[in-house]
Amino acid sequence: MLKVRSGDLDKMGLLFHRYHRPLYGFLFHMTQHREASEDMLQNVFYRMLKSRHTFTGEGEFRTWMYFIARNVIKDHQKKVRREPGTYDVTDFAEKIGAGVRTDELVEHKLEVKALQKALEALSPESREVLILSRFQDLRHEEIARVLDISTGAVKVRVHRAINQLKELYMQDETEKR
């Protein structure tokens, strides 16, 4: 990224290659919307290009990227609130296309689905720390820098988020039975 900053814009392609998958995953888990996630993905890279001068090189590139991604998500959510009524088509397609396989697989799949639902029901604040630490494999110090809070606060948030998630998940399971 420091090379990009000093004017070698082609190096951005390398960064895109390396990080676009995990970043897309983060955007998707935060918004549950594939198309919007792709738009936001492009947007994050565009903003990084535009504000490359603000990258100091002190922190890691990853934390800076997620920091920008959070702002893009915030802007996206503001926009969505203004113009509601967009649905993810692929979501419906998945629901229609869900076939039946062996019982065990179905059982496992249902569990995962329920957990996913619980994750979606979490408050954004809690969901964020869980996604960053479970799916993006960020260390707590890194998460602290992304969120601009102390490492201790991250520890508390992760603990609280796991408990909330557990609760929501159990609730869903008992409702079914």
Place this chain on the structure above:
Amino acid sequence: MECAYDKTLLPLLLNDQLSDSEREAVEVHVAGCAECRQELEANKRLWALMGAIDTPEPPSGTLIRFNAMLDTYKSSTDATYSPSTEAQGKKGPGILERLRQLFTFQPGFAIAYSLLLVIAGIGLDHWISRPANADTGKDTQQLAVLATQVSEMREMMMKSLLQNPSASERIRGVSYTSEIATVNKGVVEALLTTLNNDPNVNVRLITLEALTHYAGNPVVREGLVQSILQQESPLVQAALADVMLKLQEKNAIRPFKKLLQQKDLNILVRDKVQAAIARLS
């Protein structure tokens, strides 16, 4: 029974956030405390299950879109910085000023152009409303002169717009060609140069579209075929494959085959070119 142990430490075991000694300390406590053990086990199960939630892959066009964005961004920064800095480096301030004048959009052109159209309109009106007489020959001659002047004016304007540092002005220049009734060599050359050399991918795409209208012209066809190997952007390569297919241009097969030999060719473009070759031969 409520264990007073700091439970926020428990999740730290899951994602490996602790040093060896810290981890040992937590493990020792958990081994002796059923409550914490239970919580840890539940957390572990949840954590493992979370791993099974799938994360979708980004859609296939993502990379192309990113590259297009990067190209556009690069050309937009080039356009704002390079002309002035280059000129400053090589030539004195007087030339810089003149260069600037040349490259900036001059409203004078637009006014002159519209005035000319008004005059042409009045001339046309005179010619139509006047009864046929001996002067007709002279009028027609004048009109023909006016018409050529108008089209020369358009051509000049188009060419000056194509030199503009702003991509949107260049696109405007390309779109002027649709108003020029008969394309001459100069226009075709200007368009082909833009198609092969313009730094902005959008300008190149628009130029390609404009050129397709003149595909009846053998020079244009030849130029398009030659352009295949000059293009680096996957978007333009794919568009050229479409155009060649539409024109049924068999001469394009050879450059396409050469294109396929390039190792770093975009996979989507590769498919497209292969399909085009198959349908052309």
